[in-house]
Amino acid sequence: MEEQTLAREVGTPSQTAHCEVEGCEIAASARFGARPVCIEHFLNSAVRELDDRATRLKIQPLDADELQSWKEFIAECTSQAQRLSQDDHSFDKRTRTRLLDLVLRASHLSQSLRRSPRLQAAHPIWLRREDPGRSWEEETWTSTVSENGAGLVCRHLVEPGSTLVLCRKGPGDRARARVVYCRYDGDGRRQIGVEFIDQNDFWELSQKARSAKPAPGA
Numbered sequence: 001m002e003e004q005t006l007a008r009e010v011g012t013p014s015q016t017a018h019c020e021v022e023g024c025e026i027a028a029s030a031r032f033g034a035r036p037v038c039i040e041h042f043l044n045s046a047v048r049e050l051d052d053r054a055t056r057l058k059i060q061p062l063d064a065d066e067l068q069s070w071k072e073f074i075a076e077c078t079s080q081a082q083r084l085s086q087d088d089h090s091f092d093k094r095t096r097t098r099l100l101d102l103v104l105r106a107s108h109l110s111q112s113l114r115r116s117p118r119l120q121a122a123h124p125i126w127l128r129r130e131d132p133g134r135s136w137e138e139e140t141w142t143s144t145v146s147e148n149g150a151g152l153v154c155r156h157l158v159e160p161g162s163t164l165v166l167c168r169k170g171p172g173d174r175a176r177a178r179v180v181y182c183r184y185d186g187d188g189r190r191q192i193g194v195e196f197i198d199q200n201d202f203w204e205l206s207q208k209a210r211s212a213k214p215a216p217g218a
């Protein structure tokens with residue numbers, strides 16, 4: 001069922017379809033998003049998007065919906081690249097190499113998703129700023145956590161690049177972290193993302209990740 005849907009969405013566009021990138025007259029042989037595109041534009045767009053996501057994954061926690069949509073994107077890139085390299089023997093060596101490279105990048109991003117699981121988890125914490133003259137402390141909770149950091153609600157104004165201290169209620173552990181983004185959620189609360197500076201596995205996730213079996217095809 002799922003395979004049929006995927007095959008229809010990523011299948012070869014009709015022979016008359018042309019690449020929809022402006023100024024490109026080449027016949028479409030793939031799709032990127034909903035657009036029919038030529039193989040050159042497919043490769044360019046897919047590689048750029050995979051690289052962007054790999055960079056973003058290092059600093060920003062994903063919620064469950066994003067995780068699912070990223071997995072679908074990776075599966076679609078892989079499936080199209082594999083189909084193109086198997087079905088069409090008219091591509092030159094360079095294009096074949098790029099298709100293989102795309103599959104490897106997609107696989108690498110998929111592994112990164114597994115290595116750094118982003119979990120929606122509400123851990124109560126104390127959040128502190130300890131800069132001289134600008135110190136404050138507030139009680140808050142996390143929205144998402146990963147081995148490298150967390151997304152959390154913060155009532156104080158902070159700038160990306162600032163250093164904060166997180167203290168876990170209960171275990172009492174503390175860790176220094178750098179603010180990597182600051183934005184507002186749908187309820188008008190300030191959500192910040194932090195990356196740990198000197199602490200690994202603050203949330204004790206790696207033990208849980210090792211005992212959890214990866215989802216099939218993930």
Ligand SMILES: [Zn+2]
Binds near residue numbers: 041
């Ligand atoms: Zn094109």
